Amino acid sequence: MSAGFDPTAPLTPSGNLKRRQLFSRFALVGATAAAVLAVAVLVLVIYAVASRGLSAISLDFIFKAAPDGIGPELVGTGVIVAIATLIAMPIGVLIAIFVTEYAGRRATNAVKLTLDLMNGLPSIIIALFIFGLLVETRGQSGFAAAVALSIIEVPLVARGSQEVLRLVPASQREAADALGVARWRSTMTIVLPAALGGIVTSTVLAVARAAGETAPLIFATSLGNTDRYSLNPFEPLPTVPVRIYELSEEANPAGFTEAWGLSLILISLILFASLGARALLARSKRKMTA
Amino acid sequence: MNAFDSTSGIEPTPPRLRLRTQPPPERGPAANGHRSIATEVVFDSEDVSIFYGPKQALSNVNLRIRRGQITALIGPSGCGKTTFLRSLNRMNDSVPGFHIEGQIRYHGHDMYAGNVDQVEVRRRIGMVFQKPNPFPKSIYDNIAWAPRNLGLKKGLDERVEKALRGAALWDEVKDRLKNSALGLSGGQQQRLCIARAISIEPDVLLLDEPASALDPIATGAIEELMHSLKGRFTIVIVTHNMQQAARVADRTAFFSLESTSAAKSVGTLIEFDDTEKIFADPRDPRTRDYVTGRFG
Numbered sequence: 364m365s366a367g368f369d370p371t372a373p374l375t376p377s378g379n380l381k382r383r384q385l386f387s388r389f390a391l392v393g394a395t396a397a398a399v400l401a402v403a404v405l406v407l408v409i410y411a412v413a414s415r416g417l418s419a420i421s422l423d424f425i426f427k428a429a430p431d432g433i434g435p436e437l438v439g440t441g442v443i444v445a446i447a448t449l450i451a452m453p454i455g456v457l458i459a460i461f462v463t464e465y466a467g468r469r470a471t472n473a474v475k476l477t478l479d480l481m482n483g484l485p486s487i488i489i490a491l492f493i494f495g496l497l498v499e500t501r502g503q504s505g506f507a508a509a510v511a512l513s514i515i516e517v518p519l520v521a522r523g524s525q526e527v528l529r530l531v532p533a534s535q536r537e538a539a540d541a542l543g544v545a546r547w548r549s550t551m552t553i554v555l556p557a558a559l560g561g562i563v564t565s566t567v568l569a570v571a572r573a574a575g576e577t578a579p580l581i582f583a584t585s586l587g588n589t590d591r592y593s594l595n596p597f598e599p600l601p602t603v604p605v606r607i608y609e610l611s612e613e614a615n616p617a618g619f620t621e622a623w624g625l626s627l628i629l630i631s632l633i634l635f636a637s638l639g640a641r642a643l644l645a646r647s648k649r650k651m652t653a
Numbered sequence: 654m655n656a657f658d659s660t661s662g663i664e665p666t667p668p669r670l671r672l673r674t675q676p677p678p679e680r681g682p683a684a685n686g687h688r689s690i691a692t693e694v695v696f697d698s699e700d701v702s703i704f705y706g707p708k709q710a711l712s713n714v715n716l717r718i719r720r721g722q723i724t725a726l727i728g729p730s731g732c733g734k735t736t737f738l739r740s741l742n743r744m745n746d747s748v749p750g751f752h753i754e755g756q757i758r759y760h761g762h763d764m765y766a767g768n769v770d771q772v773e774v775r776r777r778i779g780m781v782f783q784k785p786n787p788f789p790k791s792i793y794d795n796i797a798w799a800p801r802n803l804g805l806k807k808g809l810d811e812r813v814e815k816a817l818r819g820a821a822l823w824d825e826v827k828d829r830l831k832n833s834a835l836g837l838s839g840g841q842q843q844r845l846c847i848a849r850a851i852s853i854e855p856d857v858l859l860l861d862e863p864a865s866a867l868d869p870i871a872t873g874a875i876e877e878l879m880h881s882l883k884g885r886f887t888i889v890i891v892t893h894n895m896q897q898a899a900r901v902a903d904r905t906a907f908f909s910l911e912s913t914s915a916a917k918s919v920g921t922l923i924e925f926d927d928t929e930k931i932f933a934d935p936r937d938p939r940t941r942d943y944v945t946g947r948f949g
Contacts, residue, residue, distance in 0.1 A: 534782065535788065537782060541742065543855075544772070
């Protein structure tokens, strides 16, 4: 018999199928366990931070300066991340436009690889780079920290924007081309608006990532700030991550609670930004592909 | 004055195109034609072969397309008719490996000369695609987009109305110009795309199977529209539908796939003549087989 089995036998497992099914079940259990573990770690971290930090949070804590609160740190982080994003967003979007609208295959791959490597760069390396570039000569400042964070943000904005720009249908570009309008104008008025939702989303994700980076801030904006409100980026600004780091280094139990409270605020901001951004992205993707 | 007269329509943009004029000036190479030419030649394709990488898609196409006429390109799938159409406004340039031999002259200018600007080419030679592709903008902005970007901002409202009237769409959309173009039916979207193309008053309209995604009623509307646009524009249309070619075209070109060796076949222009002649009394037996349905 050429098929090697009896086609008239009942359709129950035969041969080594039982063993293969057992193996497959084990693989499934292992993979599921890994996924559950990942979620569990996130839930545990949030639970640990929330249970310890919730008691520290009050209006005074959010708005007052040290030793009662962390207002200046929130403002400092806000200023630094805003400047970093103002630098990183245009550069990131331009890179994405170059890759999707202009570059050939080889240039595209080279840029993509560079961005992925940049994205994997340890933040301590970026911190050292900024230390050598700006801090050594000009001293610490919020601006130096912002430049460091912008280096972290650029690959995230560029890769994210590139993904959504690629979703803009080729027929739209063809339609624009066939009307005798130059490429740059088509890009600015047809392609970019169609991808705007996704670009904003990837920027928000980059902001969320940058807001929690600590190493560059320790190098660039940790000394000499006096825990007072300041919007001047050319002096060292107090920041949330550095404060968490400092508090947890002190031998002071009250400071620990404060550090947890601060961590809770930081983690909530990042979580809400990420979730909101993802929801926004899903919506604009649906709109574009519909 | 007819608003869509193609010579006056070009006026708003100064002639920025620096085309290298080939030896026979203005009139195109009519002199060596085998019969006297009454109408001006718009496209003159001479020994055109087109390649995608190592693969040859078209071989030695010689044909002339005259001003104000509708020329249909018909033939089986893969015969290169769309490739030829897209090479008439250089839409193939962005296809990797695209390479053309021979010469396509547009009003006597070599279209593939080094100093020819693609954007300028497409500003004069518009195109409508197989699948309607309106921008995700309002109906008004779909039409107004190209004029705005080409600096034709004066009288924009009139221009939009004229284009929509020209595409026989005005009465259907005049009360909802601010609505999204994506809310229109497929046939309306395709007529919107035609309106968008004529809004900048090009010289030539290239239509790539404009009705193949539409139902028979919408197809009828598009064909009627083509008749009304004839004369104002030189129209070249690729179609799978032979009855459509017979209904709308003045002249018809039949392309087919010809085997050059055992494994290879290349798109070839078999016959190009008046539409009536092609369908009633073709010279070539391959054309006759195709138009009578014995092939393809």
